[in-house]
Amino acid sequence: MSAPGFDVERIRKDFPVLGRELPGGRSLVYLDSGNSSQKPTQVVETMRDHLTWHYGNVGRALHVLGSESTEAYEAARDKIAAFVKAPSRDEIVFTKNASEALNLVAYAFGNPVGEDERFRIGPGDEIVISEMEHHSNIVPWQLLAQRTGATLRWFPVTDEGRLDIDGLDELVNERTKIVSITHQSNVLGTVNSVSPIVARVREVGALMMLDASQSVPHQPVDVTELGVDFVAFTGHKMVGPSGIGVLWGRRELLDAMPPFLGGGEMIEAVWMDHSTYAPVPHKFEAGTPPIVEAIGLGAAADYLTAVGMDQIKAHEKELVAYALEALPEVPGLRIIGPRTPIARGGTISFTLEGIHPHDVGQILDDVYGIAVRVGHHCARPLHLRFGIPATTRASFYLYNTTAEIDALVRGLHHVQKVFG
Amino acid sequence: MIGESMYQELILEHYKHPQGRGLRDPYDAEVHHVNPTCGDEVTLRVKVADGGKVLDVSYDGQGCSISQAAASVLHELATGSTVEESLSVVEEFTRLMQGRGQVDPDEDVLGDAVAFAGVAKFPARVKCALLAWMAYKDALMRSQG
Numbered sequence: 159m160s161a162p163g164f165d166v167e168r169i170r171k172d173f174p175v176l177g178r179e180l181p182g183g184r185s186l187v188y189l190d191s192g193n194s195s196q197k198p199t200q201v202v203e204t205m206r207d208h209l210t211w212h213y214g215n216v217g218r219a220l221h222v223l224g225s226e227s228t229e230a231y232e233a234a235r236d237k238i239a240a241f242v243k244a245p246s247r248d249e250i251v252f253t254k255n256a257s258e259a260l261n262l263v264a265y266a267f268g269n270p271v272g273e274d275e276r277f278r279i280g281p282g283d284e285i286v287i288s289e290m291e292h293h294s295n296i297v298p299w300q301l302l303a304q305r306t307g308a309t310l311r312w313f314p315v316t317d318e319g320r321l322d323i324d325g326l327d328e329l330v331n332e333r334t335k336i337v338s339i340t341h342q343s344n345v346l347g348t349v350n351s352v353s354p355i356v357a358r359v360r361e362v363g364a365l366m367m368l369d370a371s372q373s374v375p376h377q378p379v380d381v382t383e384l385g386v387d388f389v390a391f392t393g394h395k396m397v398g399p400s401g402i403g404v405l406w407g408r409r410e411l412l413d414a415m416p417p418f419l420g421g422g423e424m425i426e427a428v429w430m431d432h433s434t435y436a437p438v439p440h441k442f443e444a445g446t447p448p449i450v451e452a453i454g455l456g457a458a459a460d461y462l463t464a465v466g467m468d469q470i471k472a473h474e475k476e477l478v479a480y481a482l483e484a485l486p487e488v489p490g491l492r493i494i495g496p497r498t499p500i501a502r503g504g505t506i507s508f509t510l511e512g513i514h515p516h517d518v519g520q521i522l523d524d525v526y527g528i529a530v531r532v533g534h535h536c537a538r539p540l541h542l543r544f545g546i547p548a549t550t551r552a553s554f555y556l557y558n559t560t561a562e563i564d565a566l567v568r569g570l571h572h573v574q575k576v577f578g
Numbered sequence: 579m580i581g582e583s584m585y586q587e588l589i590l591e592h593y594k595h596p597q598g599r600g601l602r603d604p605y606d607a608e609v610h611h612v613n614p615t616c617g618d619e620v621t622l623r624v625k626v627a628d629g630g631k632v633l634d635v636s637y638d639g640q641g642c643s644i645s646q647a648a649a650s651v652l653h654e655l656a657t658g659s660t661v662e663e664s665l666s667v668v669e670e671f672t673r674l675m676q677g678r679g680q681v682d683p684d685e686d687v688l689g690d691a692v693a694f695a696g697v698a699k700f701p702a703r704v705k706c707a708l709l710a711w712m713a714y715k716d717a718l719m720r721s722q723g
Contacts, residue, residue, distance in 0.1 A: 516644070516706065517644075533617065
């Protein structure tokens with residue numbers, strides 16, 4: 159029933175933690191990959207090997223270890239470029255996480271250091287986001303609006319949890335400088351259709367950014383095909399380590415943007431009163447970068463590629479279809495987000511009538527070893543939109559099984575017994 | 579079955595049948611406290627007599643069973659006691675909650691609130707238990723100010 163050649167049991171063996179026994183003899187059911195994914199042995203071993211045998215600083219040490227580290231770090235950039243089909247490796251900027259990538263782009267706007275017209279912004283100009291954004295794709299733009307007097311606007315969300323683009327032509331207009339939306343919602347699971355928005359963005363001469371933190375790990379992403387200007391994603395959600403994220407941007411835009419952080423390795427030459435900057439991507443990588451984390455992320459891209467992103471997408475589609483059938487059996491359960499497995503990923507948020515998500519999560523964890531996320535998932539405005547303070551979220555990945563979804567359903571029945 | 583030991587019968591009882599819930603007049607001070615990590619919130623009012631007797635603790639809010647039951651237990655313990663007595667209960671309850679499960683609670687001081695001892699072992703939930711109690715302390719200070 160799985161995609162041909164996709165063997166979830168074999169994949170699970172690459173993630174030893176999935177076989178771990180929790181205190182009290184419970185086995186682990188990990189349904190929190192939308193929060194952070196587990197790491198396969200291949201990633202851990204690559205990082206360990208580098209730290210043990212090849213570690214030196216990158217870009218500045220001339221000795222053997224320094225060149226081995228530099229080579230591995232830059233090879234990771236090649237792997238990431240290939241993974242998202244970036245036209246050039248120089249368009250891949252390593253950041254700390256997706257939040258930093260989003261902040262980096264927001265910081266380029268209305269910045270007196272930059273002179274490019276496309277990044278000039280002030281009162282009367284508009285920034286467009288959506289109601290389904292993670293806080294990391296809201297707050298940087300709020301700060302930009304506050305700094306510059308620009309106006310922040312947003313796409314609403316429909317009752318089904320889809321992006322409402324009925325007002326697209328009015329919302330994105332000649333005053334718009336940048337549109338930044340999520341590719342896949344971290345709460346609703348909704349995968350947004352990018353092309354109509356990009357088309358409108360091009361008509362009005364604005365720029366477009368995608369927060370792809372929840373899509374790059376789960377489906378093949380081709381940045382050229384998407385047609386946007388910037389894409390942000392993070393390592394720890396795609397079986398890589400934490401502490402490493404990625405900004406992809408069009409070369410000519412990255413060239414036109416001012417530096418973000420100043421420091422070592424981002425310069426060309428420094429005088430006491432001014433500096434010139436290194437070419438991209440190094441212009442945006444001040445200081446010693448997360449070297450081993452980048453190398454680990456490269457190994458993660460290799461791992462996912464070897465499994466096959468199409469296969470992973472198909473497997474998750476199967477899981478989410480199964481869960482969308484099984485979960486509504488639980489009385490009082492309301493799914494927040496699309497109820498059909500079409501244009502949605504393997505993330506399902508829900509409420510249980512009369513029972514707070516914290517209580518749901520606690521019982522699932524303590525009694526059944528089921529790890530889910532509870533709360534507003536860093537998307538408070540979206541929860542306000544649906545008139546609820548919090549949800550329980552189960553999120554699936556390549557290593558999850560339908561048996562784990564069965565366990566979740568059993569756990570939810572038990573939760574109802576305790577609080578009913 | 580660690581979790582169910584946290585959900586003591588008494589806590590579930592207070593959650594399902596909250597005591598003294600609802601905002602009432604008259605009152606001397608009203609406060610609104612939130613737990614930003616989980617969205618739990620409580621609005622709480624106190625009415626204190628001239629002699630320092632707590633006449634009423636009324637509250638409304640939303641949140642998990644722990645935060646709601648803690649508000650209910652607080653209402654029972656504080657109403658009818660003196661400001662001084664109730665503050666010593668708040669102090670002991672705070673000590674218990676922040677003790678990471680290592681603190682031996684003083685049952686004579688805490689009364690029913692001792693049922694929350696198990697919560698102290700779950701750092702993520704301590705703030706839930708303390709929400710209404712911190713709001714109460716704040717409201718008392720404002721009413722005295």
